[in-house]
Amino acid sequence: MxxxxxxxxxxxxxxxxxxxxxxxxxxxxxxxxxxxxxxxxxxxxxxxxxxxxxxxxxxxxxxGLDSAIFMHPTIWKASGHVDAFNDPLIDNRDSKKRYRADVLIEEHLQKIEEKITKEVEKARERFGDTFDENKFRETNPRVLANQSKIDEL
Known part of the structure; x- marks a missing residue:
């Protein structure tokens, strides 16, 4: 549905x-x-x-405080709300939805981090007690490739 x-x-x-x-x-x-x-x-x-x-x-x-939202525009400007809040949005023409760019980036980073975690967990199962996670993260090509994607963002 x-x-x-x-x-x-x-x-x-x-x-x-x-x-x-x-x-x-x-x-x-x-x-x-x-x-x-x-x-x-x-x-x-x-x-x-x-x-x-x-x-x-x-x-x-x-x-408690019950304050008016409708205020003179100079108040919004002086408080930094006008200049500071500028969320870049991305439009998806297919779904006709709008997304905040920072949210999309965070979701993408999370997916890459999940791939790294999956690689680490597979290696942990494979090598058992002798597994050195730090060394694996520093030397595994797939982990390094995914880490470089994160670093680029």
């Missing part, structure tokens, strides 16, 4: 049971914008209360 179908079924289920409704639904709705229904409001408030109680009320060194 495609991810989009799963999402549609989830939204339909939540809508049927009064958790969320697509915002402005009678005017064809807004993509990815939802209003809380009668049970959704209760669920959201329960989660919010649980978080507030466990984070703010149970800790003496934490105080």
């Amino acid at each position: 495609a991810q989009e179908d799963v999402f549609r079924k989830l939204v339909a289920h939540c809508k049927e049971y009064g958790y969320v409704f697509p915002s402005s639904e009678i005017y064809d709705g807004l993509s990815a914008v939802y209003d809380y229904g009668q049970y959704g409001v209760e669920l959201k408030n329960n989660i919010k209360k649980y978080w507030w109680d466990s984070m703010v009320l149970l800790n003496d060194n934490i105080v």
Whole structure:
């Protein structure tokens, strides 16, 4: 089942049971914008209360704050939010999805590291107690090739 179908079924289920409704639904709705229904409001408030109680009320060194998100643009600029947050995105034209570049790089690095770990584990099983992992990592061509890929990134 495609991810989009799963999402549609989830939204339909939540809508049927009064958790969320697509915002402005009678005017064809807004993509990815939802209003809380009668049970959704209760669920959201329960989660919010649980978080507030466990984070703010149970800790003496934490105080609560309810601040406005809508602020004058100069505040966002002065705080560094405008200049500092620039996440490069990569569009996949086939899947019509957008990915953060840093996330893709991290996932790729993790796959390469898993290959190295797999090579090390195979060698450990093969050589038993005499296995020297450091020496293996320094001399095995496949491990070295994968390590050079990591170093390049």
